[in-house]
Every structure is written in structure tokens, then in C-alpha cells.
Amino acid sequence: MRRGILTIATVGLLVTGGVAACGDDSGSDNDAGSDKKPKIGVILPDSKSSGRWENADRKFLEAAFKAAGVDYDIQNAQDDKNQFQTLADQMITGGVTALMIVNLDSGTGKAVLERAKSQGVATIDYDRLTLGGSAEYYVSFDNEVVGKLQGEGLTKCLTDKGVQKPVVAYLNGSPTDNNATLFKNGYDSVLKPKFDSGEYVKGPEQSVPAWDNAQGATLFEQMLTQTGGKIDGVLAANDGLGNAAISVLKKNKLNGKVPVTGQDADVQGLQNILAGDQCMTVYKAIKQEADAAAELAIGLAKGERKETGQTVKDPESGRDVPSVLLTPKLIFKENVKDVVADGFVTKEALCTAEYTKLCAEAGIS
Numbered sequence: 076m077r078r079g080i081l082t083i084a085t086v087g088l089l090v091t092g093g094v095a096a097c098g099d100d101s102g103s104d105n106d107a108g109s110d111k112k113p114k115i116g117v118i119l120p121d122s123k124s125s126g127r128w129e130n131a132d133r134k135f136l137e138a139a140f141k142a143a144g145v146d147y148d149i150q151n152a153q154d155d156k157n158q159f160q161t162l163a164d165q166m167i168t169g170g171v172t173a174l175m176i177v178n179l180d181s182g183t184g185k186a187v188l189e190r191a192k193s194q195g196v197a198t199i200d201y202d203r204l205t206l207g208g209s210a211e212y213y214v215s216f217d218n219e220v221v222g223k224l225q226g227e228g229l230t231k232c233l234t235d236k237g238v239q240k241p242v243v244a245y246l247n248g249s250p251t252d253n254n255a256t257l258f259k260n261g262y263d264s265v266l267k268p269k270f271d272s273g274e275y276v277k278g279p280e281q282s283v284p285a286w287d288n289a290q291g292a293t294l295f296e297q298m299l300t301q302t303g304g305k306i307d308g309v310l311a312a313n314d315g316l317g318n319a320a321i322s323v324l325k326k327n328k329l330n331g332k333v334p335v336t337g338q339d340a341d342v343q344g345l346q347n348i349l350a351g352d353q354c355m356t357v358y359k360a361i362k363q364e365a366d367a368a369a370e371l372a373i374g375l376a377k378g379e380r381k382e383t384g385q386t387v388k389d390p391e392s393g394r395d396v397p398s399v400l401l402t403p404k405l406i407f408k409e410n411v412k413d414v415v416a417d418g419f420v421t422k423e424a425l426c427t428a429e430y431t432k433l434c435a436e437a438g439i440s
């Protein structure tokens with residue numbers, strides 16, 4: 076992953092001019108821009124693997140499109156690949172001038188991107204890179220850093236607990252999500268040297284199809300049984316999977332004793348942290364991601380190509396994809412309050428009855 080000097084947070088995106096940016100350069104009537112009224116289509120992946128898609132991404136994208144006064148259509152494929160393709164077809168026929176997707180896997184993602192391109196519709200990979208795809212841009216967080224923060228967070232919590240030679244289990248994200256690969260690269264970069272040196276012991280590892288939380292709980296229960304209860308730390312790839320592991324640990328009266336990681340800073344993850352059942356989460360300021368993607372999409376819809384100042388190499392095609400990669404933040408109990416202060420989660424949603432006292436103790440006022 077190559078990083079440029081410019082970051083969107085500091086300099087914003089640079090407009091390099093009204094180049095006819097989309098599709099081929101044939102100058103046909105299908106090219107976005109010129110006479111067509113901009114309309115942005117967005118396909119979100121599901122509403123179960125993480126609350127972020129419906130609670131944060133939809134909200135912030137809508138706000139950005141409204142503020143810019145452009146038409147938009149945001150749909151959710153509900154983890155159904157056929158539905159994903161149908162939605163894309165409907166949006167393309169319905170006249171979107173730019174399409175933003177969060178793919179369910181690279182195969183269907185790639186097909187959708189190609190179909191859009193053939194119809195002169197510009198595309199953006201939102202949050203997940205489509206391997207071998209043809210999107211004009213990729214907008215996400217630095218996902219290897221996300222994984223690194225998870226590995227570092229778990230290491231800190233295991234050190235705090237003073238566990239010698241801890242057995243660490245992995246609940247990875249979906250095997251078809253390129254982000255899950257990047258997260259694992261990140262946490263492996265921290266934990267593998269510890270496994271290799273014998274400081275830590277590598278426990279069972281499973282990838283959870285479609286990030287399905289219920290399946291995550293079943294898989295974790297099997298891991299716990301298989302090891303005779305000897306798991307000292309759980310690297311769970313997001314808050315949903317972390318909560319799945321915590322639910323099993325609770326049944327075995329092990330919650331709070333075994334540190335569990337997460338990501339997304341969702342309400343449940345933050346509450347689990349306040350309660351001491353979850354070690355850490357990773358806060359990704361989705362507003363920044365949505366704003367950056369919306370700005371690029373609006374540009375594309377008008378036929379402009381903006382400079383992002385950085386690229387990511389698609390490992391399948393070798394293509395350098397113009398990208399925006401934002402910086403994630405590590406959250407422990409001490410700085411849960413930062414997520415509230417940033418307006419990502421409200422105090423009302425977080426500090427419900429049983430969490431009021433914990434919120435006060437954590438300085439959330």
C-alpha cells in the first residue's frame with residue numbers, strides 16, 4: 076500500500092480540471108458530465124454484519140449529498156449477491172451518473188463495475204476494494220493500520236492482565252472481503268512475531284463468512300470447547316464478532332477475564348468496553364469517509380476527475396487505484412469519550428440505564 080503526502084483531512088481534494096473522466100474517452104453521449112443531471116447511486120452491503128452501514132454510512136452520505144444538492148439513491152443489498160446486481164442494474168437504468176459500491180465479494184463487485192463502465196457510469200469502491208475491479212477511486216481507511224491497532228490493543232490488554240504465554244484465538248472477518256485480509260495482515264504483523272518467539276501461543280483461527288455474528292458465536296463456542304476453555308485472548312475483527320465471542324464467554328463466566336478486540340466503535344462495542352468485557356475497538360470517523368467519497372462521486376458525476384494524492388495497488392491486477400485512505404483511532408475505556416465528543420455516538424444511546432455509572436466513571440458527560 077503506497078501512501079501519498081496529501082491527506083484529505085488537511086488539504087481536501089484537488090480538482091485538476093473538467094476532464095471527461097468517466098468510462099472510455101470516446102466522447103459518446105454516455106459519458107457522465109456535460110448535459111446529464113448528476114445522480115449518485117450507492118449500494119451498501121448489509122445491515123447485520125455491522126451497524127455502521129445503516130446507522131453511520133447512510134446517514135453521513137445522505138447529509139453530504141443533500142448539502143451538495145445532488146440527487147441520490149442509497150440502497151442496501153442485505154448480503155444478497157443477486158440483489159446486489161439487481162440494484163446496480165436498476166440504478167444504471169435509472170440514470171445514475173456515478174455509482175458507489177461496497178462489494179459483497181470481488182466477483183460480483185467486478186461484474187457490477189464493468190457493467191457500469193460499459194454504460195458510461197463512473198464508479199467508486201467505497202470502504203472495500205474490489206480486486207481486479209475497475210473503479211475510478213477507492214475510499215476507505217488504512218485497513219492494515221486498523222489491524223495493527225487491534226494487535227497492539229490486544230497486546231496491551233494481555234500485558235495488563237499479566238497472562239504468561241497467552242493462547243490467542245482469531246475470529247477473522249469474511250474471507251471474501253479484502254478488508255478482512257488487510258486487517259489480518261495488520262494484526263499478524265504485531266502478533267506473529269510473538270507466536271514465533273514463543274511469547275504467545277497461536278490458538279484456533281476461523282474466518283467468519285459474511286461477517287455473520289451468529290456464525291461467529293458458534294465458531295467461537297467450538298474453539299472454546301476444542302481448547303478445553305484455554306483461550307486467553309480473542310482477536311475478533313469487528314465489534315459484532317467481538318460481541319459474539321463475549322456472549323459465549325459470558326455463558327462460561329469468562330467475560331472480563333479474556334480480552335476481546337473489535338472495530339467500528341458501535342454502541343454495543345463501546346458498552347462492552349465500558350463494562351470491561353471488551354479490550355478495545357477501532358474508531359473510524361465514517362463522516363470523513365462519506366464526505367470524501369461523496370465529494371469524489373459528485374465530481375465524477377459532473378465529469379470531473381479530482382486528484383487524491385495517493386494510490387493503492389490492486390494485488391490482483393497490479394493497477395494503481397487512486398485512493399483516499401483515512402486514519403483510524405485506537406479506543407480503550409479511557410478514551411471512549413472521544414467517540415462521543417466526535418458526535419459518532421450520542422451519550423443518550425451509549426449511557427442507557429445500566430451504563431450510566433460506567434459512563435460517568437469514563438468521563439462521558
Ligand code: BGC
Nearest residue numbers: 124125203252254286313339
Ligand atoms: C468494514 C468494517 C465492518 C465489516 C463488516 C468491513 O469491510 O471495513 O467496518 O465492520 O466490513 O461489515
